[in-house]
Amino acid sequence: xxxxxxxxxxxxxxxxxxxxxxxxxxxxxxxxxxxxxxxxxxxxxxxxxxxxxxxxxxxxxxxxxxxxxxxxxxxxxxxxxxxxxxxxxxxxxxxxxxxxxxxxxxxxxxxxxxxxxxxxxxxxxxxxxxxxxxxxxxxxxxxxxxxxxxxxxxxxxxxxxxxxxxxxxxx
Numbered sequence: 634x635x636x637x638x639x640x641x642x643x644x645x646x647x648x649x650x651x652x653x654x655x656x657x658x659x660x661x662x663x664x665x666x667x668x669x670x671x672x673x674x675x676x677x678x679x680x681x682x683x684x685x686x687x688x689x690x691x692x693x694x695x696x697x698x699x700x701x702x703x704x705x706x707x708x709x710x711x712x713x714x715x716x717x718x719x720x721x722x723x724x725x726x727x728x729x730x731x732x733x734x735x736x737x738x739x740x741x742x743x744x745x746x747x748x749x750x751x752x753x754x755x756x757x758x759x760x761x762x763x764x765x766x767x768x769x770x771x772x773x774x775x776x777x778x779x780x781x782x783x784x785x786x787x788x789x790x791x792x793x794x795x796x797x798x799x800x801x802x803x804x
Contacts, residue, residue: 651754656755658752660752661700669701669766670699671699671701676760678763682776696740705734706790731796779791
């Protein structure tokens, strides 16, 4: 915990400048977890084959953007609120597990908020981000993702790949 606090105050990428033209994306935090918000389709990149309108019970909730987080499957899926967190799930997450999930919320034209910061990346940087997101989805033999009901009608969980532990976390 103290390492995270200290690390959060160490400046990084001080010379980075937002490009004049590019793709606006967002970082959102609830104080514990950080999520990335990206357009579903723009700048020659499209996640529509992995995140489909018909995955949602109400396809009208399909957004222009997704807020995406990755983490330990049991913690994410069993704990909508901190009061729901189970000690066994936390222990499994700390020790490590290959059971991970993506949590995807659908948003319509998100705007900056006190807990949501917008920044612009170049089309090449955006392409790299989307390639990394794509690589995190677990897909079947024909490249399809598998979704599960989320906490409400505008969000879903998707099977993912990766190893979660105390060092490789959702943030």
